[in-house]
Amino acid sequence: xxxxxxxxxxxxxxxxxxxxxxxxxxxxxxxxxxxxxxxxxxxxxxxxxxxxxxxxxxxxxxxxxxxxxxxxxxxxxxxxxxxxxxxxxxxxxxxxxxxxxxxxxxxxxxxxxxxxxxxxx
Numbered sequence: 193x194x195x196x197x198x199x200x201x202x203x204x205x206x207x208x209x210x211x212x213x214x215x216x217x218x219x220x221x222x223x224x225x226x227x228x229x230x231x232x233x234x235x236x237x238x239x240x241x242x243x244x245x246x247x248x249x250x251x252x253x254x255x256x257x258x259x260x261x262x263x264x265x266x267x268x269x270x271x272x273x274x275x276x277x278x279x280x281x282x283x284x285x286x287x288x289x290x291x292x293x294x295x296x297x298x299x300x301x302x303x304x305x306x307x308x309x310x311x312x313x
Contacts (some may be wrong), residue, residue: 198252199275199287201300202260208236210301211243224232237270244272244299250257250290251283252276258309268312277308 212232236299238255245254252273260269274288274296293306 196276196312196313197274197308198256198258198271198277198311199308200256200258200271200273201296201302201304201306202258202269202271203237203240203255203300205233207234207300207302208240208267211240211299212236217232240251240300241270241272244296245283248296250274251281252279257312259312260309268307271309274306 244250245252250273252275254273255270256273256276257268258271259266260271261267268292274293275286276284279285288306297303297305
């Protein structure tokens with residue numbers, strides 16, 4: 193069998209903080225509990241993927257758990273999904289339009305191109 197990969201970006205702390213500064217608060221901003229940056233960043237990883245998937249009408253699931261590091265690392269990360277190599281839909285398997293990639297790079301404040309990342313499933 194082939195390995196399951198998605199094309200996308202592993203969401204980093206820096207990407208989360210950029211979007212947080214733009215006004216994407218989570219429930220951790222409400223002051224009812226002590227602010228915990230690690231928890232905040234963890235929630236933002238999922239939130240960022242959901243917002244961008246909805247805003248740009250991405251065809252795949254908004255996020256997937258992946259192994260973002262180099263080979264031999266089993267540390268999990270959250271990735272925004274642009275394409276998935278093991279789905280039935282041609283739309284979900286197709287490569288994204290370069291203009292969409294450029295827009296998402298601006299949103300994520302990154303110059304990095306999306307990469308094929310192994311899914312953690």
